Amino acid sequence: MTGAGLKIWTLHLALIAVLFSAQYWLSPYHATNLARIMVLAVFAMGYNLAFGYTGLLSLGHALLLAAGMYAAGLPAQLWGWSAGPAMIAGIAGGGLIAAVLGLLALRTAGVSFMIVTLMFAQAGYLTLLYFAPVTGGDDGFAVAATSRTLLGFDLSTDAPRFLAALTIFAVGLGVSLALVRSPFGRTMVAIRENEERSRMLGYNPFTVKLAALTISGLYAGAAGAAYAILFGYVGASFATIQYSILPMLYVLMGGAGTTLGPFLGALVMFVLIEAATGITTAHQFIVGAALVALILFAPKGILGTVRERWLRWLP
Amino acid sequence: MTKGLLHPTRRGLLMAGGAGLLTAALPGYVGAQAAPIKIGFQLHRTGIGAAYGRWYERTAQAALKLINDGGGIAGRPVEILFEDDATDPKRGSEVVDKLTQSDGCDVVMGTLFSHVVIGSAPRAGELKVPYLVCSEGYHVASGMLNRWTLQPGITDVRSQIQAMAPWISANLGKKVTMVFPDFAFGHDHRDFFTAKMAEMGGEVIAQIAIPPTEFGFIDSLEAVDTATPGLEFLEGTHFWEGHNRVKPADAGEHEAAYRAAVGVDDNGASVSDAADVSTYAHMFSTWETLFAIKAGMEAAGYQGPGDRQKFVEAMEAMTDLPYGIERPQGAKMFNGKTHQVFGTQNISQVQGGKLVRVHQTSMADGAYEDAVDYTTMSF
Numbered sequence: 001m002t003g004a005g006l007k008i009w010t011l012h013l014a015l016i017a018v019l020f021s022a023q024y025w026l027s028p029y030h031a032t033n034l035a036r037i038m039v040l041a042v043f044a045m046g047y048n049l050a051f052g053y054t055g056l057l058s059l060g061h062a063l064l065l066a067a068g069m070y071a072a073g074l075p076a077q078l079w080g081w082s083a084g085p086a087m088i089a090g091i092a093g094g095g096l097i098a099a100v101l102g103l104l105a106l107r108t109a110g111v112s113f114m115i116v117t118l119m120f121a122q123a124g125y126l127t128l129l130y131f132a133p134v135t136g137g138d139d140g141f142a143v144a145a146t147s148r149t150l151l152g153f154d155l156s157t158d159a160p161r162f163l164a165a166l167t168i169f170a171v172g173l174g175v176s177l178a179l180v181r182s183p184f185g186r187t188m189v190a191i192r193e194n195e196e197r198s199r200m201l202g203y204n205p206f207t208v209k210l211a212a213l214t215i216s217g218l219y220a221g222a223a224g225a226a227y228a229i230l231f232g233y234v235g236a237s238f239a240t241i242q243y244s245i246l247p248m249l250y251v252l253m254g255g256a257g258t259t260l261g262p263f264l265g266a267l268v269m270f271v272l273i274e275a276a277t278g279i280t281t282a283h284q285f286i287v288g289a290a291l292v293a294l295i296l297f298a299p300k301g302i303l304g305t306v307r308e309r310w311l312r313w314l315p
Numbered sequence: 316m317t318k319g320l321l322h323p324t325r326r327g328l329l330m331a332g333g334a335g336l337l338t339a340a341l342p343g344y345v346g347a348q349a350a351p352i353k354i355g356f357q358l359h360r361t362g363i364g365a366a367y368g369r370w371y372e373r374t375a376q377a378a379l380k381l382i383n384d385g386g387g388i389a390g391r392p393v394e395i396l397f398e399d400d401a402t403d404p405k406r407g408s409e410v411v412d413k414l415t416q417s418d419g420c421d422v423v424m425g426t427l428f429s430h431v432v433i434g435s436a437p438r439a440g441e442l443k444v445p446y447l448v449c450s451e452g453y454h455v456a457s458g459m460l461n462r463w464t465l466q467p468g469i470t471d472v473r474s475q476i477q478a479m480a481p482w483i484s485a486n487l488g489k490k491v492t493m494v495f496p497d498f499a500f501g502h503d504h505r506d507f508f509t510a511k512m513a514e515m516g517g518e519v520i521a522q523i524a525i526p527p528t529e530f531g532f533i534d535s536l537e538a539v540d541t542a543t544p545g546l547e548f549l550e551g552t553h554f555w556e557g558h559n560r561v562k563p564a565d566a567g568e569h570e571a572a573y574r575a576a577v578g579v580d581d582n583g584a585s586v587s588d589a590a591d592v593s594t595y596a597h598m599f600s601t602w603e604t605l606f607a608i609k610a611g612m613e614a615a616g617y618q619g620p621g622d623r624q625k626f627v628e629a630m631e632a633m634t635d636l637p638y639g640i641e642r643p644q645g646a647k648m649f650n651g652k653t654h655q656v657f658g659t660q661n662i663s664q665v666q667g668g669k670l671v672r673v674h675q676t677s678m679a680d681g682a683y684e685d686a687v688d689y690t691t692m693s694f
Contacts, residue, residue, distance in 0.1 A: 029416035036409070132502060139430050139452070139499040140404065142437045142459060156441050232437030235404050235430055274413070281360060281399065
């Protein structure tokens with residue numbers, strides 16, 4: 001491993017170590033919120049692989065989040081699956097729907113891709129409502145306690161939930177880092193920067209983009225399944241446009257095309273909303289003002305700016 | 316080409332997102348008071364429930380003032396901490412967390428929209444905090460939730476339908492076209508009413524769903540003056556009302572005091588703005604839930620969060636809830652097994668542009684068999 005590689009892996013492992021220790025020095029309230037943030041960050045990491053590294057600006061990731069959530073939640077609800085199999089089903093569900101979405105939507109590019117992904121997500125949301133007798137429709141359903149256990153650990157309690165969220169986050173971060181530093185990751189970036197030139201060099205942009213979107217779907221599926229199992233609720237609201245916009249905002253705030261940006265963005269946005277609601281009922285005003293300030297002074301996001309100005313080795 | 320797509324879009328979308336959030340915001344400040352008993356209120360201040368949230372907050376504030384003026388709960392002053400849940404289940408769950416763990420509330424209450432209730436109840440159960448909802452949904456009495464979730468302030472939709480369908484069948488006709496909100500509570504109305512009409516020998520011949528996001532529809536459910544020019548076609552139409560918006564001639568003795576407290580005139584509009592029609596049919600639920608909390612805490616000898624289980628058990632022991640200023644909508648019966656309260660319903664008719672009550676159901680009309688016994692579940 002090169003010096004830069006060592007530095008990069010050390011930084012990422014240090015973050016995981018700090019997050020692990022957080023359960024001991026954070027209050028239960030903040031530790032639970034950190035578990036939520038880690039799950040949301042997994043969603044954002046997946047979005048970052050598609051958007052930040054491959055240039056696929058999707059407005060349909062809510063569909064992939066919901067695919068994972070329902071693929072995990074429905075077997076738990078209908079057949080009493082436990083957390084382990086439900087989690088695997090959720091990840092697979094997200095990846096499968098992403099692959100199907102990619103096969104159809106990647107025939108388009110740019111604004112058309114945004115619109116097509118948005119329409120598929122909306123169709124997915126309406127499908128959940130249409131099959132309300134099974135999916136619970138708008139109401140959704142609470143996941144039974146028996147389906148929220150893994151290897152004897154009750155994932156509805158603080159410590160196991162935190163560790164489960166951290167594990168999913170750590171695996172996601174590690175895979176993301178390894179991926180973007182691999183030859184395949186370089187290809188993703190090459191396609192983002194100049195698709196035609198990549199094609200001329202012998203790469204198949206469609207295959208690479210389909211693979212990137214499918215991997216992104218696996219992340220979204222993992223996040224959806226984790227949310228269902230760790231926080232006990234499955235609902236169609238997670239399939240709405242709001243949940244396609246949120247990972248984009250997390251990634252843009254943290255820094256698109258940086259491995260740690262999605263986590264930082266999710267953390268900052270969550271903390272910002274929490275802090276703002278304690279000060280004023282106009283909390284969305286504060287969040288909006290922060291986003292406007294960000295694009296004025298750091299259009300590449302927090303870590304994108306840090307990388308550009310100071311730490312050029314940041315992945 | 317790809318780079319060109321990435322940069323302008325990122326900037327444009329951030330701008331749009333920021334501007335959207337800026338314009339969506341409403342000004343105001345959340346105050347903080349030190350008080351021995353803290354009640355967390357999960358408020359639909361923004362999102363599709365905002366039209367209700369505004370009046371729910373006013374009604375809860377009015378009930379709070381009355382309780383504190385009367386010596387609080389067991390002699391201790393009471394404080395309500397309102398927290399916006401954006402009418403969103405994910406945020407709702409976080410709000411329950413915040414009110415309980417960060418703000419130190421003794422109980423959480425006030426939620427109307429059923430998906431927020433279902434999304435939040437698991438977290439309330441995990442935190443072992445009493446969660447008193449005002450949502451009308453059948454989800455509490457159906458057994459879907461947990462022992463910490465109760466609905467002591469408003470009758471559920473299943474009971475409402477059960478009580479009113481016979482009168483509709485007997486007086487208005489046996490063939491019905493349903494126009495309902497295409498949302499969970501609307502689906503409850505659709506399903507229970509269709510089944511009940513079939514039972515009465517009637518038939519729902521068409522079901523027309525209206526998207527809840529269709530501007531004006533939610534508001535038109537109740538927060539619209541029926542005498543508004545252009546609504547003359549409503550003359551003669553019958554409405555369900557949980558609590559009669561226009562003060563009935565034979566209203567109970569506490570009706571005037573309740574209206575004065577919540578700032579509503581005899582037509583159901585704000586006393587400061589006759590065009591600001593209240594969500595009168597539902598908002599009593601927050602008032603009655605607050606008084607139910609008071610009664611439950613006093614019966615349990617509630618001292619602090621360590622007595623939360625005792626509080627739930629005291630609530631479960633409640634049965635008859637007589638008419639009074641604590642329950643201005645009417646007397647009620649609480650079923651401790653299903654955690655659901657049952658009261659009377661009203662059917663009104665638009666006469667001369669005003670809603671006039673033409674029928675009131677009895678509590679027995681809305682009774683149905685228990686689907687759950689929460690008291691057998693562990694805490």
